[in-house]
Amino acid sequence: MNHDTRTSATTGRIESLDQLRGYTIFGMILVNFLGNFRSMPELFRHHRESYSYADTIAPLFLFIVGMGFRLSFQRRVAKEGITAARWASAKRYSILILIGVVVYNPFEWRDWWDALVDIGFSGLLALPFIDKSARVRLAAAWGYLLLYQALFTWSPYGANQMTGNGFIDGGPLGPLSWVFNLLLGTLAYDWIESGMGAALLKRALAWGLALSLLGVAFHLEWPGIKSAWPFSQRYMTMPYTLLSTGLAFFAFASFHWLCDIKRGRLPHLTVLGMNPLVIYIFHMLLMGAQRDWIERGAPAWKALGLFACFYLICYAVAWRLHRDKAIIKI
DSSP: OOOOOOBOTTTOOBHHHHHHHHHHHHHHHHHHHHTTOTTSOGGGSOOTTSOOTHHHHHHHHHHHHHHHHHHHHHHHHHHHOHHHHHHHHHHHHHHHHHHHHHHHOTTOGGGOOSHHHHHHHHHHHHGGGTTSOHHHHHHHHHHHHHHHHHHHHHSHHHHHHTSTTOOSTTGGGTHHHHHHHHHHHHHHHHHHHTTOTHHHHHHHHHHHHHHHHHHHHHHSOBTTTBOOOOOOTTTTOHHHHHHHHHHHHHHHHHHIIIIIISOOOOTTHHHHHTSHHHHHHHHHHHHHHHGGGOOTTOOHHHHHHHHHHHHHHHHHHHHHHHHTTOOOOO
């Protein structure tokens, strides 16, 4: 049976993509808030060298950015031509970097290397290849990832990252690894655009399994060749990037199955997914405003109650924008 991608008749937006974006925004709100409380499971926190649920969210966000980048770039090329599309994309991702610097702390450059700045630089790295064939984009993704791993392994950069003085999310060179997630997301959008139908689900699952297994393989020690490489969002080493991209394909397949095949949707997610940038920035600013009075030792019931209040405030903002049909983009 052929299953076409479900598109909203009123907005022209891809519903499975909005649902997937919404899930990612919900996940960010969840782990960024509950990860502050010691009573919450370790799955909600990032660790220097391990893999948790919290570590799945940012790579999935980059993956979705890649899907949206491919879609918006093609639409702009059709309307304005390739040169205008490139300049518009370069401007957009440069502005995103500047917004990230302001949000994270303009006076401390070591704090800059978080989601918005990583997305901005990753978008600029992907820009020369965004209109190229799938093979070229895949080759570029691997080239960037291998370059990052080489610099991490054989230069002082990696040793510095593995100390207490290292940056988060790979630091200034991290986008060389993050762009792998983004460029692989462009492939997923190609499959949607091609109208693959039921074959899309099988392909997404196959890619998810292959990349996840590759991540585990590169994590292991290869006697006489290399030592074990850690899973680490802080280091952005190959095992982490490969496994997280594999899991992103699984998430993509899940929402394709739910929205495009079963014609379902999960509550709240479409609303959250329509203005992801606004809700992300709002929740970060709201977190910063209340960081000083968060009781990190609060019991689980209190932490969950506070999370419910925090989430509902964020959702109220998303709902108002959705009600007003306001979609805020750069």
